[in-house]
Amino acid sequence: MDRHMQLENSGVQMLAYAKEQHERQLLSEFSLFLHKYMQSKTYILDEHLLDAYQNILEALKQWARIVIIEEGQIPQDAVWNQVRSINTGVYKLYEELTTSKETLKQRIQLVLLACEFSVMSKMASCCKPLIDVLGSRSEPWSIEELMERCEIQGLGINLSQLLHKLVKKTLVKEVAVPADDECSELLMRYTLHP
Known part of the structure; x- marks a missing residue:
């Protein structure tokens, strides 16, 4: 029982x-x-x-x-x-x-x-853990933030190459975000494509 x-x-x-x-x-x-x-x-x-x-x-x-x-x-x-x-x-x-x-x-x-x-x-389907993480919040993710997620850690994946291909296939959107208030530098971030 x-x-x-x-x-x-x-x-x-x-x-x-x-x-x-x-x-x-x-x-x-x-x-x-x-x-x-x-x-x-x-x-x-x-x-x-x-x-x-x-x-x-x-x-x-x-x-x-x-x-x-x-x-x-x-x-x-x-x-x-x-x-x-x-x-x-x-x-x-x-x-x-x-x-x-x-x-x-x-x-x-x-x-x-x-x-x-x-x-x-x-x-x-093969990138589901990464796509799930990208969809878990509304603001875009940096590569560094993604690498710290337990769903992705320790897999030995080439994250930048994967993200580039996901962007090319319009599954993920690449967003330029200002690095500081003066907008002197832009950082690339990633989110799910709407």
């Missing part, structure tokens, strides 16, 4: 904690994905094909980890075996990137294009 509802309350708290950890893990993985994806785009523009290939391969692995986490599983060391049964599309992109007869540049461009359309559509 659970007369004081202690067991039921404990179960509810555990589920809330598990959901929060799940969301934090997605944010962390998405940040890693975004970093590698952006690096690959930079390298391919500069014709550094091997560096672009290495970074897009790592971005694709992060994408696979995101898919696995979204499925409610924990990513294993053998990510490609695990993702093969969960999302054949991501696995086929991995095969295409690593074994196709196309030129290296064409293979990289194919995966970059797939990343742009597929993973970027998951940005809002």
